[in-house]
Amino acid sequence: MGTKTRGRLDTSVGIMGAEKRWLFTLFSAAFLSLLFLLFYSISAFSSTKPFPSAVHYGTHYPPAFAYYISGGRGDGNRIFRLLLAVYHPRNHYLLHLNADASDKERVRLLGAINAVPAIRSFANVDVVGKPNRLSNLGSSYAAATLRAAAILLRMHSGWNWFVALSASDYPLLTQDDLSHVFSSFGRDLNFIDHTSDLGWKESQRFQPIVVDPAIYLARRTQIFRATEKRPTPDAFKVFTGSPWVILSRSFLEFCILGWDNLPRTVLMYFNNVILPEEGYFHSVICNAPEFKNTTVNSDLRYMVWDNPPKMEPQFLNVSDYDQMVQSGAAFARQFKRNDPVLEMVDEKILKRGHNQAAPGAWCTGRRSWWIDPCSQWGDVNVVNPGPQAKKIEESIKNLLDQMNQCK
Numbered sequence: 001m002g003t004k005t006r007g008r009l010d011t012s013v014g015i016m017g018a019e020k021r022w023l024f025t026l027f028s029a030a031f032l033s034l035l036f037l038l039f040y041s042i043s044a045f046s047s048t049k050p051f052p053s054a055v056h057y058g059t060h061y062p063p064a065f066a067y068y069i070s071g072g073r074g075d076g077n078r079i080f081r082l083l084l085a086v087y088h089p090r091n092h093y094l095l096h097l098n099a100d101a102s103d104k105e106r107v108r109l110l111g112a113i114n115a116v117p118a119i120r121s122f123a124n125v126d127v128v129g130k131p132n133r134l135s136n137l138g139s140s141y142a143a144a145t146l147r148a149a150a151i152l153l154r155m156h157s158g159w160n161w162f163v164a165l166s167a168s169d170y171p172l173l174t175q176d177d178l179s180h181v182f183s184s185f186g187r188d189l190n191f192i193d194h195t196s197d198l199g200w201k202e203s204q205r206f207q208p209i210v211v212d213p214a215i216y217l218a219r220r221t222q223i224f225r226a227t228e229k230r231p232t233p234d235a236f237k238v239f240t241g242s243p244w245v246i247l248s249r250s251f252l253e254f255c256i257l258g259w260d261n262l263p264r265t266v267l268m269y270f271n272n273v274i275l276p277e278e279g280y281f282h283s284v285i286c287n288a289p290e291f292k293n294t295t296v297n298s299d300l301r302y303m304v305w306d307n308p309p310k311m312e313p314q315f316l317n318v319s320d321y322d323q324m325v326q327s328g329a330a331f332a333r334q335f336k337r338n339d340p341v342l343e344m345v346d347e348k349i350l351k352r353g354h355n356q357a358a359p360g361a362w363c364t365g366r367r368s369w370w371i372d373p374c375s376q377w378g379d380v381n382v383v384n385p386g387p388q389a390k391k392i393e394e395s396i397k398n399l400l401d402q403m404n405q406c407k
């Protein structure tokens with residue numbers, strides 16, 4: 001029977017006349033259309049359906065954050081990964097690849113960002129087009145942070161806190177966790193690790209006078225150090241601490257838009273300090289009577305320092321995972337590029353797929369290996385905290401119970 005059929009088919013193909021050829025073409029076309037429809041429906045199903053979801057801000061909605069993420073040459077991929085790890089449609093993001101990086105790298109970062117459906121739809125990520133030149137030491141770094149805060153204040157009205165991250169940082173919680181935890185206290189709190197006990201820094205960091213050439217020279221040169229030292233200020237009290245801060249919108253408005261002269265006076269002084277980012281916001285807030293009650297003495301970061309401490313904390317790896325996650329910190333630093341421990345955070349805490357935003361309650365796409373759950377979305381104004389939220393809530397509660405006033 002089989003041979004017979006085959007024989008017949010062979011014959012019919014062999015003698016296919018004009019009419020039969022026409023039929024064959026018709027059937028193939030129908031078959032191809034069917035295939036095409038099938039693939040189309042699969043791809044339509046797995047790709048975006050930009051669902052109109054209004055973003056709401058205000059006291060009746062969860063708090064929102066303005067992230068400033070900065071890095072240098074070769075940091076484009078890390079910044080993109082970090083952006084996806086802290087992404088939420090209600091937040092705003094400003095990415096800065098400093099002047100060391102090429103425009104090509106900047107354009108590549110922009111391309112990667114625009115390939116993420118949610119980011120394209122919510123249009124809440126920007127890349128600084130005219131980058132700042134930064135030195136390791138001196139005032140250019142603090143100047144870039146102030147600029148970023150000014151841009152974010154000017155462009156977006158909804159956010160409540162400004163968070164500064166570097167390319168070597170990573171979150172230890174989801175944005176739903178962060179928003180949930182931060183909704184449990186007043187929106188005027190500022191997370192600034194600070195002390196007025198300057199210790200060795202008084203003679204090493206505050207008395208030397210330096211000038212950052214990145215502010216006024218076009219070429220790259222070493223920081224300029226004066227031979228003379230200057231006395232520690234007594235017109236205001238100097239505070240120092242961690243450069244990593246989470247600042248309330250009202251405090252940044254005071255620093256950048258306000259008419260009180262304190263933020264400017266302190267800035268003029270810090271222009272010639274070796275590491276202004278370790279003391280500028282700290283000194284402003286602690287000398288401003290209307291803000292000094294709003295400080296929480298912590299940067300909410302997990303870091304491990306050498307003894308004696310170097311300029312930067314140790315690189316964290318998989319051996320640090322448990323302690324890091326138990327610490328109740330919101331972010332950790334620093335990590336080497338693509339360290340396996342980041343994979344662990346993605347998998348266990350963020351539940352984040354490769355090149356996908358960390359999912360939250362806003363993501364409604366089905367979870368499967370070929371579908372990004374955040375390529376479809378529902379109400380973006382609700383959050384659904386996970387287990388990390390509890391830990392961080394506890395650690396912040398402990399901090400709030402302590403006296404946080406500047407001393």
Ligand SMILES: *[C@@H]1O[C@H](CO)[C@@H](O)[C@H](O)[C@H]1NC(C)=O
Nearest residue numbers: 288289290291292293294405
């Ligand atoms: C700050 O706290 C102190 C002590 O609790 C209190 O006396 C003062 O009125 C507070 N100031 C402001 C501006 O809230």
Ligand SMILES: *[C@@H]1O[C@H](CO)[C@@H](O)[C@H](O)[C@H]1NC(C)=O
Nearest residue numbers: 304314315316317318319320
């Ligand atoms: C992690 O880093 C620490 C300190 O730098 C080092 O002693 C340890 O061997 C590292 N662990 C792994 C698994 O690389």
